Amino acid sequence: MQDRTARFTSLIQHVKPGKIVELGCGNGLVLEALSKRFSESIIVGLDEDLEALEKVLEKGFDNVIPIKADITQKIFPDRTFDTALFVASLHEVFSYRGKKKVRVAFQNASDMLMDSGVLIIQDFLRPPSRLVKINFLNEGAGKRFLRFAREFRPRKVRYEEREGVVGVDIADAVEFISKYRSPDEEDWQEEMRETHFFFTEEEYQEMAQRTGLVIKDFKKLPTDKSWWGAIREDMELTLEPQYLWAQLVLTKSVS
Ligand SMILES: C[S@@+](CC[C@H](N)C(=O)[O-])C[C@H]1O[C@@H](n2cnc3c(N)ncnc32)[C@H](O)[C@@H]1O
Known part of the structure; x- marks a missing residue:
């Protein structure tokens, strides 16, 4: 959990306040961090899972609007938001709807951003093959x-x-x-239907560039320590602790 909080902190510093949308918000952990830090902003949480959105509503945030929608569909008019975020949602789009729909979700996110808007992605990072x-x-x-x-x-x-x-x-x-x-x-x-490690660093970058977004920052973040603890007694691996999360900060304009 502490690792997760550290990941959210790393993400929040890139958020541009104003109108913010989280694409695939689940039951609202990221929304909670955003709502606390950007109390003057309007924050929209999109998810296709109604039960998760009900949990968001129960949390009673003043400035968060939960909306049921598929993030691979066009939902908002162009140039609506200052910041859009995908946090651990793209690997699910890839798993359940395929790579083409990841591209569509990227394009939609880009379209809904204002000209100087920011798109932030945090999701699993596939290590180079070996x-x-x-x-x-x-x-x-x-x-x-x-x-x-x-x-x-x-x-x-x-x-x-x-x-x-x-x-x-x-x-x-x-x-x-x-x-x-x-x-x-x-x-x-x-x-068994879901892959976490779907994109390598190069694949994330290629997807961003195809959408015409400019990469401002790419970071690899370490995986949770508890992750390795959970297997230690049952197996030994010839791999050192890995950076298994990617964080991309993309903007629509060069400036
Ligand atoms: C692993 S959860 C992450 C939730 C939250 N962002 C967080 O980090 O705590 C991924 C969420 O993405 C949502 N999701 C996946 N594909 C989606 C789609 N096509 N449209 C809307 N939501 C989607 C799932 O319903 C799920 O709530």
Whole structure:
């Protein structure tokens, strides 16, 4: 949670106050931080999940308007907002609607910004491809990996196994770790449809440039410490703690 707060702090310093929209706001953690920091701004939270929006409403923010909408559709007139944010929502668009819809969501976000507006993105970062090894310390962990490799739908997981040690691409290794502690079968099934590590640094940059936005800042942020703690007893990996979050700050104009 502390790591998450640090990520929000890093994001908030780039926000331009005035009219702000969060695209895929969930139950409002980012909205809460925005509402506190920018009490004079009008803040809109968009999500397609009505239950999440009800939770936003229950929080009783004075300056936040929750709206049910699909962020891959055109929702607002051009040049409405000073700042737009995607926080951990684009990987879901990629997983459930495909890469083309990520492009559409980017374009819509760009269109709804005023000429000097800012688009901020924080989402998972796919590490550059390389082979890593996972040494499973108990049978259950190894079996869980094999199930992941069989059932993960967004891409084929290729691996080689020798004497309980698996060699696999780093993106699939971190994807597996992100799902390893899935609490129940329903959550596991959902996770098997979703990829977190969808874009590399280059792919984020390419998407931004295709939309005609100017990259003002690109940062890699570390993943939560608790993430590694959750697997330590069950497996050893040949990968050092990674920067598994990307933060992009984009503007519509060069100035
Ligand atoms: C992982 S949550 C992140 C919520 C929030 N931004 C945060 O960081 O706490 C992703 C949210 O994006 C929403 N989402 C995904 N695809 C969407 C779409 N096409 N239209 C609207 N909301 C979408 C989901 O409903 C979910 O609430």
